[in-house]
Amino acid sequence: MHVLKALIVTSTLTFPALGQLDSWAKAAGLKYFGTAVDNPSLNNQAYMKIVRDADEFGQITPANGQKWSNTESGQGRFSYGTGDAIANVPKQTGQLLRCHTLVWYNQLPSWVSSSFSRDQMQRIITSHIQNVAGHYKGQCYAWDVVNEAMEDDGKFRQSPMYKAMGVDYITHSFKTAAQTDPGAKLYYNDFNIERCCNAKINATLVMLKTVIAAGARVDGVGMQGHSRVGKSPSKRELKDTMAAFSQLVDELAYTEIDIRHTKLPTTAADREQQAKDYLEVVGACLETPKCVGITVWDFTDQYSWIPGQYSGEGEACLWDKSLNKKPAYTSVISLLQSAASAGLRKTPAPTAPVSTVPLCCGQGADNHDTIDLISEQPRKLK
Numbered sequence: 001m002h003v004l005k006a007l008i009v010t011s012t013l014t015f016p017a018l019g020q021l022d023s024w025a026k027a028a029g030l031k032y033f034g035t036a037v038d039n040p041s042l043n044n045q046a047y048m049k050i051v052r053d054a055d056e057f058g059q060i061t062p063a064n065g066q067k068w069s070n071t072e073s074g075q076g077r078f079s080y081g082t083g084d085a086i087a088n089v090p091k092q093t094g095q096l097l098r099c100h101t102l103v104w105y106n107q108l109p110s111w112v113s114s115s116f117s118r119d120q121m122q123r124i125i126t127s128h129i130q131n132v133a134g135h136y137k138g139q140c141y142a143w144d145v146v147n148e149a150m151e152d153d154g155k156f157r158q159s160p161m162y163k164a165m166g167v168d169y170i171t172h173s174f175k176t177a178a179q180t181d182p183g184a185k186l187y188y189n190d191f192n193i194e195r196c197c198n199a200k201i202n203a204t205l206v207m208l209k210t211v212i213a214a215g216a217r218v219d220g221v222g223m224q225g226h227s228r229v230g231k232s233p234s235k236r237e238l239k240d241t242m243a244a245f246s247q248l249v250d251e252l253a254y255t256e257i258d259i260r261h262t263k264l265p266t267t268a269a270d271r272e273q274q275a276k277d278y279l280e281v282v283g284a285c286l287e288t289p290k291c292v293g294i295t296v297w298d299f300t301d302q303y304s305w306i307p308g309q310y311s312g313e314g315e316a317c318l319w320d321k322s323l324n325k326k327p328a329y330t331s332v333i334s335l336l337q338s339a340a341s342a343g344l345r346k347t348p349a350p351t352a353p354v355s356t357v358p359l360c361c362g363q364g365a366d367n368h369d370t371i372d373l374i375s376e377q378p379r380k381l382k
């Protein structure tokens, strides 16, 4: 009976003739498998050939191009050259564009300082979002409206926006984004909110509940997913977190996956472990009905941000520096293929209004070592 059911399900699915990441991800029931792309790599032809292959990547995120320092470096002076250079790629190929990011404490030009009053900051945020999201209106599948608003200990990050407006800056940002580009999915995006359970995840749930209760539309939570080989979260831990977020929003996504080695050069065993770690993330997404897709934070070690930030660490991506696929690529594609053949994914249930804040793994317990996931606080380079 079971076998028969499986045959019936698989016979209604269409499989890609030549399997690559995005085509198999779609066959397995996801919306996309994507990658970040940064401006310096746009003139690398071999790299761009892979980027433009819509069977490999169905979604592109500008790694830096749309950030505040690039789009409004001086107050009211908007420029879209770096953002457009990346956004033009999916325009030509039909890939989805995930837009990143409107309001973030980092890569902020110095004029966005803590000296502004609440009203001034509200006007600054309104203008930034209306202009930038307005410029890209209709192009973005999703916007990371607010990025990294919380600290690892669960407190609000003391950004210039928070100092001026408190949590209202988040509500205001989502409301303004919804008015400006109603067709885009509006995401909250952060790191260290993947492994259930920690103070940051529970604080994020409370923050989202507050913002939604204040009338803002938050469609999705983006879990960045920068982690370390051998210390990455398990599928179980990842699914527990997503179960909690699923109660508040309609979509979840892994938005910036990379899994770095902390010791270089790597051995074959290290690379196998990395392949297993990637599987946990992809498996968690496949087994969570609201998880729509996975984006890697660049696909090749050639352009990964890790070595620039963490000296002596890296090789975090699916392709090596010479654009050869690694064991992690093979394991990810095999899992997507098996998931497609098994036809396991279910249609997500719509989000019902919740009266209480869902807590991840019980009453705010903080039983897992959050240090395993990378904190992006700049670290002293050796």
Ligand code: G3I
Pocket (backbone or CB within 6 Å): 038, 063, 064, 106, 107, 147, 224, 256, 305, 376
């Ligand atoms: O643009 C300047 C260039 O003019 C200068 O010559 C050069 C010298 O170092 O620096 C360039 O700026 C760099 C910028 O990337 C553009 O390449 C910055 O130094 C560098 O710090 C910056 O790093 C980016 C980082 O965000 C900043 O926090 C990474 O490329 C980018 O991949 C990374 O992406 C973030 C996500 O947006 C949010 N989540 C975490 C993720 C990784 O940190």
